[in-house]
Amino acid sequence: MGSIKSSEKPIIKVRGLHKYFGPVHIIKGVGLDLWPSEVIVIMGPSGGGKSTFLRCLNFLEEQLAGTIEVDGVEVNTEESASKVKKRIRQIRRNAAMIFQEFNLFPHMTVLGNIIEGAVTVKKMPQKQAIARAEELLASMGLLEKRDDFPSYLAAGEQQRVAIARSLFMEPKIILFDDPTSALDPTLIVELVDTLTKLANEGIAMIVVTNEAYLARNIADKVMLLDDGVWVEIAPPDELFTNPKKERTRKFLERISLKDISAGA
Numbered sequence: 001m002g003s004i005k006s007s008e009k010p011i012i013k014v015r016g017l018h019k020y021f022g023p024v025h026i027i028k029g030v031g032l033d034l035w036p037s038e039v040i041v042i043m044g045p046s047g048g049g050k051s052t053f054l055r056c057l058n059f060l061e062e063q064l065a066g067t068i069e070v071d072g073v074e075v076n077t078e079e080s081a082s083k084v085k086k087r088i089r090q091i092r093r094n095a096a097m098i099f100q101e102f103n104l105f106p107h108m109t110v111l112g113n114i115i116e117g118a119v120t121v122k123k124m125p126q127k128q129a130i131a132r133a134e135e136l137l138a139s140m141g142l143l144e145k146r147d148d149f150p151s152y153l154a155a156g157e158q159q160r161v162a163i164a165r166s167l168f169m170e171p172k173i174i175l176f177d178d179p180t181s182a183l184d185p186t187l188i189v190e191l192v193d194t195l196t197k198l199a200n201e202g203i204a205m206i207v208v209t210n211e212a213y214l215a216r217n218i219a220d221k222v223m224l225l226d227d228g229v230w231v232e233i234a235p236p237d238e239l240f241t242n243p244k245k246e247r248t249r250k251f252l253e254r255i256s257l258k259d260i261s262a263g264a
């Protein structure tokens with residue numbers, strides 16, 4: 001949750017993004033600016049397009065229109081397919097942006113999970129990789145889990161290992177889709193700490209979540225997505241206490257009811 005300097009450029013810049021599944025229009029011409037060190041939380045009803053939007057940002061979807069710029073490299077769907085592919089490769093090679101997934105390799109230790117990508121894909125020397133992984137594990141309070149297999153770890157620890165694996169690639173941006181889905185309420189507090197730490201280190205994030213506690217504690221800005229468009233964009237304090245749109249109010253009522261029934 002860093003401060004924004006006016007001289008900086010957005011690290012992600014989306015303009016006029018559309019996404020179709022066959023004839024069905026899912027994302028309907030949305031834009032977004034994510035600034036270095038900024039944390040954006042995307043909320044919204046199920047089926048509103050949150051996951052699809054995030055997958056578009058990571059170029060996991062086809063049938064797109066619009067432009068997506070990541071760390072100065074612009075992908076414009078108006079350009080030739082070969083140019084688009086080249087730009088996407090460029091973004092992936094810089095590993096500027098990581099799509100956070102929580103599935104660890106079950107047959108590899110914590111350390112193995114973290115260094116695997118760098119050693120096999122990036123050809124990082126093993127010794128160097130291990131030294132860096134240990135540093136990272138220590139900073140996340142996981143060093144003593146170094147040689148454990150994922151199934152021996154608690155859910156929150158597994159998630160921190162998965163985050164450590166992403167950090168190993170030194171991304172400037174991490175995208176999270178519903179990071180609390182596998183966590184019980186006490187672990188959500190832990191996740192807030194982990195994400196706050198990442199934000200303080202200057203990593204920009206887009207987090208899809210309907211967990212109000214998480215949104216309140218990490219977001220610089222909350223963007224409410226419904227039916228493929230932004231309904232309302234505001235800092236969390238403002239959005240939660242003084243929503244401007246009827247649709248936002250209805251949505252917030254529904255998630256607070258869910259919170260009460262879950263006892264959280």
Ligand SMILES: Nc1ncnc2c1ncn2[C@@H]1O[C@H](COP(=O)(O)OP(=O)(O)O)[C@@H](O)[C@H]1O
Pocket residue numbers: 021026044045046047048049050051052053
């Ligand atoms: N692979 C797919 N093929 C067809 N429709 C899809 C596919 N993935 C998602 N959708 C549809 O796109 C809409 C948005 O879904 P999604 O992005 O998963 O929403 P959210 O993450 O906000 O719940 C939904 O109507 C969903 O059924």
Ligand SMILES: [Mg+2]
Pocket residue numbers: 050051052178
């Ligand atoms: Mg989703």
